[in-house]
Amino acid sequence: MTTVNRRRFLRGAGVALALPWLEALAPRAHALAAPEGPPRRVVFFMTGLGMHQPLFTPQKAGRDFALPPLLEPLAPLRNDWTVFSGVWHPDVDGGHTSENCFLTAAPHPARPTFKNTISFDQFLLEKLPPATRVPYLNLSTLPGSTLSWSRRGVNLPADDRPSVVFARLFLEGNPAAVAEQQRKLAAGQSVIDAVQDQANALARTLPGQDKEKLDEYLGAVREVEQRLQQAEAWSRKPKPKVEAKPPVDSTNIADALGRLRLMMDVAHLALETDSTRVVVLCVRGSHYVLPIPGVTMDWHNLSHHGQDAEKIEQLRLVELQQMKELARFLTRLKESAAGGTTLLDRTAVLFGSNLGNASSHDTRNMPVLLAGGGFKHGQHLAFDQKNNAALPRVFVSIAQRLGLEVDAFAGTKGTMTGLELAAG
Numbered sequence: 001m002t003t004v005n006r007r008r009f010l011r012g013a014g015v016a017l018a019l020p021w022l023e024a025l026a027p028r029a030h031a032l033a034a035p036e037g038p039p040r041r042v043v044f045f046m047t048g049l050g051m052h053q054p055l056f057t058p059q060k061a062g063r064d065f066a067l068p069p070l071l072e073p074l075a076p077l078r079n080d081w082t083v084f085s086g087v088w089h090p091d092v093d094g095g096h097t098s099e100n101c102f103l104t105a106a107p108h109p110a111r112p113t114f115k116n117t118i119s120f121d122q123f124l125l126e127k128l129p130p131a132t133r134v135p136y137l138n139l140s141t142l143p144g145s146t147l148s149w150s151r152r153g154v155n156l157p158a159d160d161r162p163s164v165v166f167a168r169l170f171l172e173g174n175p176a177a178v179a180e181q182q183r184k185l186a187a188g189q190s191v192i193d194a195v196q197d198q199a200n201a202l203a204r205t206l207p208g209q210d211k212e213k214l215d216e217y218l219g220a221v222r223e224v225e226q227r228l229q230q231a232e233a234w235s236r237k238p239k240p241k242v243e244a245k246p247p248v249d250s251t252n253i254a255d256a257l258g259r260l261r262l263m264m265d266v267a268h269l270a271l272e273t274d275s276t277r278v279v280v281l282c283v284r285g286s287h288y289v290l291p292i293p294g295v296t297m298d299w300h301n302l303s304h305h306g307q308d309a310e311k312i313e314q315l316r317l318v319e320l321q322q323m324k325e326l327a328r329f330l331t332r333l334k335e336s337a338a339g340g341t342t343l344l345d346r347t348a349v350l351f352g353s354n355l356g357n358a359s360s361h362d363t364r365n366m367p368v369l370l371a372g373g374g375f376k377h378g379q380h381l382a383f384d385q386k387n388n389a390a391l392p393r394v395f396v397s398i399a400q401r402l403g404l405e406v407d408a409f410a411g412t413k414g415t416m417t418g419l420e421l422a423a424g
Contacts, residue, residue, distance in 0.1 A: 037424070038339030039131070040374070040402050041277040041347040043267065044121060046102045046147055047322060049285030049303040050358035051367040052315055057085045061382035070319055071369075073327040077334065079378040080344060081371035082419065086383030087391045088356065088364045090412065095361030098354040100155070103147045103280070105392050105410035116153040120395045120409060121280050126151075127404050128277070133239070136278035137165065137270055141259045145284040158282060162247040162262035169266070169275050170239050171246070240273040254288035256299070257321050264329040271347060272336050283322070285358075292317050303358035326351055330371050341424065348373025348398050352391075364388055374401055376420045394419065 051070060058065040067075055074081060092101045094110030101109050103119035118126075125135055138148045140158035148156040159165050203211050247262045260283055267279045285299045295302075295314050302318060305311035333344035349371040356365035365385055371377070375397075383389035392412035397419050399406035407413055 038341065038346050039274065039277055041271050041279075041343075042121075042124065042373070042398060042402065043271075043279040043281065043347060043349040044103055044147065045281045045283070045326070045349065045351045046099070047283040047285070047351075047353050048096070048099050048145075048355075049299060050353045050355035051319055052305075052312060053085075053357065053365065053367065055316055055319070056083075056367050058083060058380045058382075061380050063379045065380050069316065070323050073320070073324045074330070074369075077327065077330055077371070080330065080334065081369055082375065082377045082379050082381060084368040084370070084381050084383070084389075084391075084394070084416075086365060086385050086388050087368055087394075088366050088388040089392065089410075090390050092354075092363055094363070095355070098363045099145075099147075099282075099284075100149070102352070102354045104149055105412070106153075116149045116155070117410065118151040118153075119147060119149040119280075120392075121148055121278050122150060122156070123409065124399060124402065124404070125278060127399075127406070128402065132274060132276050134169065134270070134276040136280065137267060137276050138280045139165065139263045139267065140282040140284060141256045141263065142284040142286060145282045147280050147282045158280070160259075161249050162259070162266050163249045165263075165266050166246050166269075169270055169273075170242050172239055240275060242269055242273065244269055252291065254286065255291055256283065256286055256288070257290060257292075257318075257325060260322070260325050261328070264325060268329065268332050268336070271333070271343060290318055290321075292321055305359050307359075333372060344372035345374060345422075345424075346372075348375070348401060350394065350398070366391060368394070370394060370398075370419070373398065374422050374424065376422050379418070381416070381418045389417070393417070 055068055056070045058068055058071070060066065067078075071083065089098075089101060089105040089107075091107035092098050092105060093108060097109040100106075100116055103121060104117045106114070106117045108114055109116070121136055121138075136148075138146060138156055138158040140146060140160045143160045145160075146155050146158040148158070150156060199214070203214055206214060244265070247266060250258045250262070252258065260281075263281060267281065270276045270279065285303060287298045287300050289295060289298050294317050297311065297314055299318055302311050302315040305315055330344060330349060333347055333349070334342050336343035338346045350368070351371070352366055352368035354363060354366065356362050356367065365388060368391060390412040392409045393414055393416040395409045396406055396412070397415040399409070400415060401421060
């Protein structure tokens with residue numbers, strides 16, 4: 001074969017599509033079926049500085065347990081959630097860097113050679129049928145934080161301004177802006193069609209491994225095309241009308257929980273209007289003093305309390321406020337009707353942290369709570385504190401509840417022991 005440049009293109013009808021790296025073209029020197037009934041949805045909610053375990057974890061397993069202080073705001077919804085203890089992501093260490101693995105479970109994130117893997121939200125989106133205006137919402141309370149990662153291990157940027165998310169979901173642009181958006185979407189389509197003959201000719205000259213790589217690459221481009229076509233179709237449909245007023249973004253960088261409330265309000269509207277069925281929300285612990293009465297030290301400093309009683313008390317105030325926001329969100333889902341049931345019954349909400357003990361950067365014994373989603377709740381599933389159960393089993397349980405034929409995630413097989421499906 002004639003030596004070629006490192007970059008090779010397929011061309012046709014004025015389109016140039018760059019090929020991936022193929023060994024055969026290198027210089028010789030380098031020779032989800034949807035379930036019946038109302039649609040099911042899922043929300044992933046991670047708080048980055050842990051939860052103080054003595055205040056979060058019930059002392060007794062099973063159903064007849066006393067509510068610890070941080071779960072008291074959830075008391076009215078007691079039969080709508082399950083709390084877990086003794087769970088972790090196997091081999092995910094690295095302290096704060098484990099945030100990157102909350103939805104991927106990729107091992108050893110602090111190592112120089114670490115490369116992340118696909119996050120569970122993106123894993124689901126590959127399998128779920130595209131049925132909503134927005135495939136998923138990736139939200140954060142601070143710029144630069146994200147829980148979503150592509151199959152290639154690339155972090156997917158999150159939206160940190162509630163007003164922008166609200167506008168994308170519910171505000172119509174002027175006719176000229178809408179027409180321009182449709183033109184841009186249409187211009188991105190039919191790339192594969194323009195180069196298909198050349199691609200077929202090239203494939204016949206490639207060895208098996210390169211042919212598979214080319215097919216995979218072209219399949220990915222075709223998938224992007226299909227998403228563009230879906231987006232173009234949605235751009236011609238009016239956005240849903242909501243009574244809520246557009247949120248006003250907080251200008252106080254320290255008000256992480258205030259921004260959390262705004263994001264949860266937008267997420268609730270998105271789920272209620274079926275604008276999306278997958279939501280990811282990252283609450284990044286900050287070095288700012290949160291505007292909460294009685295709190296005088298920054299959140300990150302409080303999480304490294306070293307058993308200091310004053311710090312623990314202030315940390316309790318911060319985490320209690322966070323749990324109140326979660327309770328408010330779950331209550332709104334519970335109060336929203338969804339085809340003869342409630343939106344909470346049709347939405348699995350996974351809340352947790354990458355750190356079991358933020359004070360010591362320990363990633364074992366992660367605090368985790370699962371609400372709604374059509375499971376039998378009202379229980380504390382307690383596993384061994386030294387030999388933790390794998391949290392990806394909960395992910396597999398969620399995937400199966402969404403109607404997907406999934407039996408493993410991130411190298412972990414099977415569903416979570418004790419987490420059973422509710423009727424309906």
